[in-house]
Amino acid sequence: MKKWIPILLIAALLLAALPVGTFAHTADEPFVVTLWAGQNINAGTVSVWNDGDNLYVKYETTDGWELLETHLAVATNPDDIPQANGNPIPGQFPYKHEDLGGVTVDLYTIPLVDIPASAEDTIYIAAHAELEKPGECEEIPTTWVQGELGSVTLWAGQHINAGTVTVAIVGENLVVTYETTDGWELLETHLYVGTDAPTDSAPGQFPYKNEDLGGVTSDTYSILLSGLGVECDGTLYIAAHAALQKLTGYEEDGTPIYQTETGWGAGQPIDDGTGNWAVYFSVVLPCGTEEVCKLEEETAWGAGIDFPGKNWAMYFPYEIQGVEILVEWPEGGTITVAFEDLQIASSSDYDYNDWVADIETLATFWGTEAEHSDLLRIDFTITPEARGAGYNHVFHLAIPAGTFGCNGTYTLTINGTSETGAFYASTDNDFVVIPWTYNALPGTLTNTIEPPGIVSHYPNINNTDPAAPQHQPYVPPQVTATLSIEFSELCPFDFSVYDPYNPEKMHGEGLFFDPYLHVVNWNGNINQGDPRMLTVPVDWMWPEAGVAIWKAYPDVTAGNPPTFTAEWWVDYNDLVYEGKP
Structure with missing residues (x-):
């Protein structure tokens, strides 16, 4: 019977189970509907969830039901599910697993871009299955048990053991074999086989006979069982007669002398009133x-909304869940910022190694891999690399007002010590990430003069003596920092408008933040757009x-300030620092 429940009510109830703007459905906590077999038999579940790349639909049966076939349709409009006159056509569904052979679990993995669907889109799923369930079982006969059924003595003249009569099943045949012993030979054999005991002891009337055997020691009958009318575990009655002879000597002229006897396979007398000693025996024919097991077979559908046709097929809605998508920016996730800390003057050396630091940026978006524009969180990791300066500095990471459209909370951690506060998008946010560059990389010209064993180009270095004091060992950073901003709502943000390696914006203008350097000695700042700041790839060698x-990088033109071309950092010589492990 068709379930007449208002479609809008069902849709509302189903979608009420879905999350709003969050990521609820996973493999561990999926969206679940009942798998109904034959309209009203609970045969299991259909579970649905998604990650950033794929939609997952899993059939799972219970209570002994097994899957023979599954057919699945997924569409952004229920009218796009293959159907005729409002009735779905499972054989035309785009996804199908046939010849499953009775499994209890079946999983589909469908790329979201194939649907296509993005976070918060509602899709419609028709999940069809053909099921079976083993019912009551019974043992039924199959075929004859092969082998010997029995053997009796072949008596000659009532009291002489002349051999055996053996009965066996070979294939579909009953095989009866006479075999003589002690010199006895077969002249004739007559055989009765039937489902009733014999009532006539006259061998000549028996249905099977081999005459004129001429004195053999073995004779075999092979009788098709199907012609005997016997059933499994039925009884066959057998009367096995033989005319026998045995050589006992020779006449004086050499003529053989034979003893002749009538023989019967041992058994009970044939009661025909003649009074002779004819006998018969019986065997039982067992079957394997x-x-x-009886099988229940049903068609099943994932519970939901009725199709408009006359059958009881159903489909159900599912809202694509946004998930956390991690995005490294720029590609690779880390940029290097390098500074010349002298005031712009003819005395500036423009070696851009007075402060060098790596900034790793990892953004957490909400959405799918194919489409994500809402930012949940952004994390910066600051790692000092070089300090080739006599000056001291304070290193800042500033986020100008309006960069993000959402408020939130920040956490700044420097060498394990954290502070947390409010982040307001409408105001400038200025964070001191390395309070004193001298503490981060102690010493003078730190990580800009080659360590022992590497040729240095610093004036007056003794390169012939690896232990010369002017060489400086590499110093790992003593201070590092992380800055995390957690937004209070989904925050639209587009990285594509920023390019830190644009040849026209390589002085920080291509960043969405300002990693500026405050030079303590002359109390000034080097900000985005200042030619004394460079943004370069993380593997850059200063x-x-x-x-x-311009002496280390031939594509840079000397000047005050110097002039840079696109990807100028690709071509360099041995005047760069090579001491970093």
Whole structure:
């Protein structure tokens, strides 16, 4: 019977189970509907969830039901599910697993871009299955048990053991074999086989006979069982007669002398009133068995909304869940910022190694891999690399007002010590991430003069003596920092408008933040747009101390300030620092 429940009510109830703007449905906590077999038999579940790339639909049966076939349709409009006159056509569904052979679990993985669907889109799923369930089982006969059924003595003249009569099943035949012993030979054999005991002891009337055997010691009958009318575990009655002879000597002229006798396979007398000693015996014909189970077979659908046709098929809605999508920016996730800390003057050496730091940026968006524009969180990791300066500095990471459209909470952690506060998108947010660059990389010209064993180009370095004091060992950073901003709502943000390596914006203008350097000694800042700041890829090798950047990088033009071309950092010589492990 068709379930007449208002469609809008069902849709509302189903969608009420879905989350709003969050990520609820996972493999561990999926969206679940009942798998109905034959309209009203609970045969299991259909579970649905998604990650950033794929939609997952899993059939699972219970209570002994097994899957023979599944057919699945997924569409952004229920009218796009294959159907005729309002009735779905499972054989035309785009996804199908046939010949499943009775499994209890079946999983589909469908790329979201194939649907296509993005976060918060509602899709419609028709989940069809053909099921079976083993019912009551019973043992039924199959075929004859092969082998010997029995053997009796072949008596000659009532009291002489002349051999045996053996009965066996070979294939579909009953095989009866006479075999003589002690010199006895077969002249004739007559055989009765039937489902009733014989009532006539006259061998000549028996249905099977071999005459004129001429004195053999073995004779075999092979009789098709199907012609005997016997059933499994039925009884066959057998009367096995033989005319026998045995050589006992020779006449004086050499003529053989034989003893002749009538023989019967041992058994009980044939009661025909003649009074002779004819006998018969019986054998039972067993059959093998196998377990045969009745099967229930049903069509099943995932519970939901009725199709408009006359059958009881259903579909159900599912809202694509946004998930956390991690995005490294720029590609690879880390940029290097390098500074020349002298005031712009003719005395500036432009070696861009007075402060060098890596900034790793990892953004957490909400959405799908194919489409994500809502930011949940952004994390910065600041790692100092070089300090080729005599000056001290304070390193800042500033986020100008209006960069993000949402408020939130920040956490700044420097060497394990954290502070948390409010982040207001409408105001400038200025974070001191390395309070004193001298503490982060102690010493003078730190990580800009080559360590022992590497040729240095710093003036007056003794390169012939690896232990010369002017060489400086590599110093790992003593201070690092992380800055995390957690937004209070989904925050639209587009990285594509920023390019830190744009040849026209390589002085920080291509960043969405300002990693500026405050120079304590002359109390000034080097901000985005200042030619003394460079943004370069993370694997960039900075010049050695006192080496102007155009001397280490031939594609840079000397000047005050120097002039840079696109990807100028690709081509360099041995005047760069090579001491980093």
